[in-house]
Amino acid sequence: MSRIWAIAFKDLRTNFRTPVAIVWMLAAPLALASLLGLAFGGGEGYSIAVTKVAVVNLDEGAAAEQGGGRQNLGDEMLAVLRSTDLSTLLTVEVVASEAEARSRVDAGATPVALIIPPGFSAAVLSATGGGEPVTVYRNPAQTLGPSILQGVVQQVVDQFNGARAAAAAAVHFGMRQGRDEASLSQAATTAAAAFMSEALSGASGAIAFRDPQVVETDSKEPGVTAVVLSGMMVFFMFIAAANVARTILDEDFAGTLPRLFTTPTSRGVILAGKYTSVFLTVLAQAVILLLAGWLLFRIQWGNPWAVALLTLDGAAVSAGIAVFLVSILRTPAQAGGVSSGVFVTLALLGGNFVGTAQVGGVFGTVRRFTPNGWLLEAWDATMRGAGASDITVPLLVVLGFALATFGTGVLLFRRRYA
Amino acid sequence: MTFIKVENLRKQFDPPRGIVAVDGLSFHMDEGEIYSLLGPNGAGKTTTISMLSCLLRPSGGDARVGGHSVREHPQAAKELIGVVPQDIALYPELSARENLVFWGKMYGLSGAALRRRVGEVLEIIDLTERQDERIEKYSGGMKRRVNIGVALLHEPRALYLDEPTVGIDPQSRRSILDVILQFRDRGMTILYTTHYMAEAQELSDRIGIMDHGRMLAEGTHEELVKIVGEEAHVELTVDRHLEQLATAWREMDGVARVTVEEERAILLVPDATVTLPRLFETAAAVQARINEVNVTEPDLEMVFLHLTGRALRD
Ligand SMILES: Nc1ncnc2c1ncn2[C@@H]1O[C@H](COP(=O)(O)OP(=O)(O)OP(=O)(O)O)[C@@H](O)[C@H]1O
Numbered sequence: 001m002s003r004i005w006a007i008a009f010k011d012l013r014t015n016f017r018t019p020v021a022i023v024w025m026l027a028a029p030l031a032l033a034s035l036l037g038l039a040f041g042g043g044e045g046y047s048i049a050v051t052k053v054a055v056v057n058l059d060e061g062a063a064a065e066q067g068g069g070r071q072n073l074g075d076e077m078l079a080v081l082r083s084t085d086l087s088t089l090l091t092v093e094v095v096a097s098e099a100e101a102r103s104r105v106d107a108g109a110t111p112v113a114l115i116i117p118p119g120f121s122a123a124v125l126s127a128t129g130g131g132e133p134v135t136v137y138r139n140p141a142q143t144l145g146p147s148i149l150q151g152v153v154q155q156v157v158d159q160f161n162g163a164r165a166a167a168a169a170a171v172h173f174g175m176r177q178g179r180d181e182a183s184l185s186q187a188a189t190t191a192a193a194a195f196m197s198e199a200l201s202g203a204s205g206a207i208a209f210r211d212p213q214v215v216e217t218d219s220k221e222p223g224v225t226a227v228v229l230s231g232m233m234v235f236f237m238f239i240a241a242a243n244v245a246r247t248i249l250d251e252d253f254a255g256t257l258p259r260l261f262t263t264p265t266s267r268g269v270i271l272a273g274k275y276t277s278v279f280l281t282v283l284a285q286a287v288i289l290l291l292a293g294w295l296l297f298r299i300q301w302g303n304p305w306a307v308a309l310l311t312l313d314g315a316a317v318s319a320g321i322a323v324f325l326v327s328i329l330r331t332p333a334q335a336g337g338v339s340s341g342v343f344v345t346l347a348l349l350g351g352n353f354v355g356t357a358q359v360g361g362v363f364g365t366v367r368r369f370t371p372n373g374w375l376l377e378a379w380d381a382t383m384r385g386a387g388a389s390d391i392t393v394p395l396l397v398v399l400g401f402a403l404a405t406f407g408t409g410v411l412l413f414r415r416r417y418a
Numbered sequence: 419m420t421f422i423k424v425e426n427l428r429k430q431f432d433p434p435r436g437i438v439a440v441d442g443l444s445f446h447m448d449e450g451e452i453y454s455l456l457g458p459n460g461a462g463k464t465t466t467i468s469m470l471s472c473l474l475r476p477s478g479g480d481a482r483v484g485g486h487s488v489r490e491h492p493q494a495a496k497e498l499i500g501v502v503p504q505d506i507a508l509y510p511e512l513s514a515r516e517n518l519v520f521w522g523k524m525y526g527l528s529g530a531a532l533r534r535r536v537g538e539v540l541e542i543i544d545l546t547e548r549q550d551e552r553i554e555k556y557s558g559g560m561k562r563r564v565n566i567g568v569a570l571l572h573e574p575r576a577l578y579l580d581e582p583t584v585g586i587d588p589q590s591r592r593s594i595l596d597v598i599l600q601f602r603d604r605g606m607t608i609l610y611t612t613h614y615m616a617e618a619q620e621l622s623d624r625i626g627i628m629d630h631g632r633m634l635a636e637g638t639h640e641e642l643v644k645i646v647g648e649e650a651h652v653e654l655t656v657d658r659h660l661e662q663l664a665t666a667w668r669e670m671d672g673v674a675r676v677t678v679e680e681e682r683a684i685l686l687v688p689d690a691t692v693t694l695p696r697l698f699e700t701a702a703a704v705q706a707r708i709n710e711v712n713v714t715e716p717d718l719e720m721v722f723l724h725l726t727g728r729a730l731r732d
């Protein structure tokens with residue numbers, strides 16, 4: 001066991017002493033993450049093109065009699081969208097009707113439209129909610145602008161809803177005190193309005209408009225960055241694993257592998273040491289990518305257990321495939337060419353570049369024959385809120401791939417250096 | 419006492435058509451002796467060492483190291499040997515100390531014993547002062563020394579050195595040869611391969627001359643040299659009448675053999691001091707001038723030439 005660690009540790013040290021290796025394993029994925037950030041919005045200092053939004057406000061407002069005057073929450077929404085905080089991201093173009101708003105998008109004049117329905121204020125301010133939803137009408141070919149708008153609208157609606165929930169709680173409390181219903185509803189509206197204006201006055205600065213992944217009310221739809229990053233992460237783990245495993249061939253060439261074979265350390269231990277170094281490298285790489293996604297792009301990867309198991313599983317299968325490939329290839333140059341080919345093919349079949357796991361038909365069947373297809377499916381489920389037990393099947397399938405590839409690799413390796 | 423016994427060892431690469439690199443080789447090595455395999459490029463020296471190191475599986479025959487068959491019990495055999503490969507096999511990104519520590523672990527050392535041995539070996543190879551520099555910054559001779567040091571870590575009973583002095587300066591070569599002699603004196607059994615006759619002659623208790631995977635002759639230096647007799651080898655370059663002279667020399671007493679190669683005549687003479695002046699006299703008699711004379715006492719090169727008709731090297 002200690003010899004396995006000695007080999008793995010030596011490999012990690014030699015690999016990380018060569019600048020090229022560091023670039024490949026850490027800088028490349030990080031650069032990729034930053035690039036994605038640039039394209040999809042993210043950390044500070046990125047400039048994103050301003051998105052035009054066509055807004056129609058059909059809300060008539062609702063009375064908040066005891067507090068005096070009328071509240072028009074549609075106007076409040078508009079005010080948020082027009083606030084200086086958002087001016088670098090959105091410009092608002094008010095239109096007269098819903099049809100016009102939709103036609104602006106259909107004609108390609110704006111990538112997205114926001115339709116605030118009649119009775120919006122009334123619905124929010126009533127104790128029971130309901131009513132027509134706010135609609136974000138988007139050009140499906142566009143991702144960035146509509147995502148930002150959706151994020152903002154979501155934040156505002158959430159705050160309104162929060163106020164209503166608080167008001168509803170107050171009403172409930174009042175009923176137990178024995179007040180009559182009419183005056184209670186009055187009280188609820190007043191309370192809601194009060195909560196609302198408080199929330200709004202302090203809120204606009206706190207709106208997390210940088211999180212384009214907040215999109216729909218109830219289901220956790222993963223954002224574009226998250227989906228693309230998970231696909232790229234799986235792909236880059238394969239590539240990095242192959243790069244590290246190639247050191248087996250490099251060592252064969254350099255004579256250190258034959259020399260290892262003249263020591264009393266067995267071939268199984270030597271290969272296990274190599275596997276460990278590949279596994280640890282890829283694991284480190286995955287952790288860095290996950291952290292980068294979380295810190296730079298605020299991606300919520302999901303349940304920590306599911307994330308941890310998936311990461312380990314992904315590292316195990318990357319290392320297994322890499323060892324298998326190395327066992328059937330002869331020269332380092334061959335390894336470079338063939339393994340890139342294999343991984344790009346796998347990535348195409350498995351859907352790493354498509355960016356979504358929700359694909360049906362033939363493609364949906366084909367991807368089930370690839371470990372990365374299963375990994376992506378599980379990542380997608382995890383980002384949508386699945387727990388570790390929900391992804392048991394993909395986890396086991398991927399583990400099976402890992403064991404099968406590593407096992408075959410060991411057998412071929414033994415025979416080759418017999 | 420015999421420590422290594424090689425019996426009818428054979429290696430064919432890529433059978434059934436591939437080259438037979440070692441072809442029915444047999445020899446033995448006594449404990450505590452230095453045995454040199456001498457042979458030209460491609461003779462099969464490295465292939466033989468690889469089989470004795472349990473790195474390559476023999477296609478036929480067997481070898482016993484300290485009584486353990488390299489076929490049946492490679493693990494036990496490996497515990498007893500240290501192998502110094504022909505090409506430097508180290509991790510250039512690591513320092514000498516880091517290399518030694520890593521390889522020590524591969525030989526099963528750990529903890530205080532490992533640290534002690536690494537320190538001792540650094541002393542032996544005289545690199546204590548530069549132990550923390552990366553190997554890639556070392557000179558060729560320093561790398562060769564570390565290459566040898568690795569094989570000494572676990573204090574093996576036998577040491578195989580495959581051309582350990584190739585391409586290094588005379589000083590490093592001298593220090594390597596001294597280390598080898600020092601270990602022989604401590605009772606280590608040493609298998610050495612080389613192209614350089616002078617090294618084989620100086621170091622070896624016994625020498626095996628190999629070619630085409632076979633053993634051509636074996637013995638101490640003196641025994642081998644006797645194969646070509648006691649004669650000195652005299653090479654003469656003459657400006658004219660070479661054929662005529664050669665005929666005259668062949669008839670002289672004290673000349674064993676005369677061969678003519680272009681401008682030169684090569685003579686085997688039992689006693690050069692007596693015969694040389696007479697060779698000049700004969701040349702003067704036919705009005706030929708001797709431009710160059712080379713006298714070589716019998717050596718392994720001549721033995722190889724005698725056995726194969728080819729030069730040992732280049
Ligand atoms: N892995 C291999 N596959 C095929 N042929 C090989 C292999 N290794 C060596 N040979 C061949 O076997 C023969 C003996 O090679 P070997 O390396 O044992 O010679 P050597 O005596 O060590 O030569 P040198 O003095 O050049 O080191 C050569 O003809 C060589 O080409």
Ligand SMILES: [Mg+2]
Pocket residue numbers: 463464465504580
């Ligand atoms: Mg050789």
